[in-house]
Amino acid sequence: DAMVIQNPRYQVTQFGKPVTLSCSQTLNHNVMYWYQQKSSQAPKLLFHYYDKDFNNEADTPDNFQSRRPNTSFCFLDIRSPGLGDAAMYLCATSRGVDRGTETQYFGPGTRLLVL
Amino acid sequence: GEDVEQSLFLSVREGDSSVINCTYTDSSSTYLYWYKQEPGAGLQLLTYIFSNMDMKQDQRLTVLLNKKDKHLSLRIADTQTGDSAIYFCAEAGRRALTFGSGTRLQVQP
Numbered sequence: 135d136a137m138v139i140q141n142p143r144y145q146v147t148q149f150g151k152p153v154t155l156s157c158s159q160t161l162n163h164n165v166m167y168w169y170q171q172k173s174s175q176a177p178k179l180l181f182h183y184y185d186k187d188f189n190n191e192a193d194t195p196d197n198f199q200s201r202r203p204n205t206s207f208c209f210l211d212i213r214s215p216g217l218g219d220a221a222m223y224l225c226a227t228s229r230g231v232d233r234g235t236e237t238q239y240f241g242p243g244t245r246l247l248v249l
Numbered sequence: 250g251e252d253v254e255q256s257l258f259l260s261v262r263e264g265d266s267s268v269i270n271c272t273y274t275d276s277s278s279t280y281l282y283w284y285k286q287e288p289g290a291g292l293q294l295l296t297y298i299f300s301n302m303d304m305k306q307d308q309r310l311t312v313l314l315n316k317k318d319k320h321l322s323l324r325i326a327d328t329q330t331g332d333s334a335i336y337f338c339a340e341a342g343r344r345a346l347t348f349g350s351g352t353r354l355q356v357q358p
Binding site for chain 1: 290341345348
């Protein structure tokens with residue numbers, strides 16, 4: 135049974151055309167994360183939500199935004215995608231951020247192609 | 250600072266054991282993780298070890314932790330072609346997860 139679901143699995147957009155990636159979870163976890171992973175690199179954390187509290191990483195470009203309308207869903211909005219934003223985008227969840235609750239479970243990812 | 254390092258590539262023959270190594274720097278890490286990523290897929294949590302343990306075994310997987318040297322290893326017994334993937338170690342320290350760059354395991358039939 136899928137626990138962290140990402141749609142679509144593949145997304146093609148045009149240079150500068152806004153795009154939204156979706157993530158949902160059936161784990162009822164408090165924390166949801168978005169990572170960017172470029173080819174042959176480690177995943178890079180963009181931001182995370184603890185409940186409704188948004189936490190941005192210092193080096194995440196302003197071009198990336200996120201929304202979490204409820205516990206189950208989290209969206210990644212890329213306002214003006216550039217060629218350098220082509221990557222795999224991974225969503226993850228965890229129960230919390232404290233000791234014993236921070237184990238993260240990942241979705242299958244959405245591969246974004248920018249033409 | 251936080252830094253997690255892994256060797257980039259490992260090739261083994263089917264049926265042999267594989268050992269993937271990782272070093273980390275954050276001594277406050279609570280848990281250390283191993284994730285597996287197959288081509289075009291997300292990260293699958295394989296196993297994890299709490300920082301006050303030195304070994305954890307789960308079927309074909311054995312995790313060894315040397316906290317003094319900040320060294321973590323993953324041993325896969327009887328490696329199969331289906332084990333071919335990239336393996337990431339990660340530490341849960343003061344902030345979120347810090348990943349290594351991944352070790353690509355190639356299993357030769």
